[in-house]
Amino acid sequence: MMSKVFWEFPLTASLVVFLFVFFFAAIFFIPDSFVANYFLSYPREWNPINWFLSSLMHGNFSHLISNLMYLFILGRAVEYKVGPSKWILFYGMALIVSALLDSIVRGIFMGDNTPVLGASGAISGLAAVAALLSPFTLRMGGVTFPFPMFLIAWGSVYTDITNVFEKDQIAHWAHLGGFFSVIITAYFLEEKDRKKLKNGFILNLVFFTLTVILFYFIEARYQ
Template sequence: MIPLKDYNPTRRFPVVTVLLIVLNALVFLDDRLSGHYESFLVETARGLVQTKQFVGGLSSHYALVPAALHGAPLLAWPTIFTSMFLHGNWLHIGSNMLFLWIFGNNVEDVLGRPRYLFFYFLCGLVAALAQVASAPVSTIPMVGASGAVAGVMGAYLLLFPRARILTLVPIFFFFTFLEVPAFLIIGWWALIQFLNASWLGGGELLRGGVAYFAHVGGFATGILFVLLTGVKRRPQIYRR
């Protein structure tokens, strides 16, 4: 299921959310322009396979490497935050920014701009630490805003569980559009992240791939933030 938009109007323009999206986009474009692709031979069970890997660019200097937090912590800790603005490819940044736009504008509306900005980086920080704890000796660079975005989704789930989300749903070989409540699509997403991190081994960063523990950590932080700060839910008015 791919969320496309929600029917949940805001009272104020989401300045912080838009600025975060623009900043992520600008950093991604600069990263693409300053780096390049190189071919490598990777040994697999069937022999050597040639593959391409993106090297150079901002990612080579500002990505978070879990093992570096132990070896050179003073230099590595700032990368927890710089890595939040880096993305691996167009699909990576596209999905993160889509989710941030759909869910972030309403969360910003409720929290207020300064607190929302603090909340965003707090979720990203805890998400990064959760992933590092799952693979502390990994030397695979970690990038992406998905941990912070997961926190936004966790907050949205508590604040607007019944908000209607226009969703693209695959049915066999076809796609259809359905309106589903937020608790269903966010709950389904959270279940997938938890299963991958806990039982299916998908959260291990040693081999690369999706940082599922970061998603779980950020999501849990978003929920706890709303519960512990006593943020009030406002009445929901759905507009078509």
């Protein structure tokens, strides 16, 4: 039963398994010099090969597990709503835009050449799509459950924006690039798909505004 639930959305599940296996394969079989040359994305070096390969590599086990957890939840929500081919489009575009924004901001404007790695930039793109198309539900085992998908997405954006200049070894600019890549990806979609994204954005905006107002009144009540 658990196996059927895991493989319910095969593209997401396959990438989760691949990244998990690749992490250990890289430790034992890929030389450190090869990792440094090809599996790290350096902001001042605009290299698409490194952008892609760096999304396969993770710094440590906790980094890997954190990304896989988000990928498993967000990826299946997007795969359910748009199917495998558009899933790949959203994920791939988020990967590219996240690397571009990180390179432009940190490499050109900040003069920072600290390399980044991990799939979190691309996963941030899935977070945006999940929030727009499935803000309140998650599909699991053939059943749609209430789930605050929008809170995961917007919580992540808030964390990245408020910590974007912190030296905390987290690629906040890449995360933001992945999240907002959905705006660019929308131009490659059909009109009906763009309309769904627009409606999702309006719904998120309304709910976000109501949430802010609610917190304002709660805070004012207890002052």
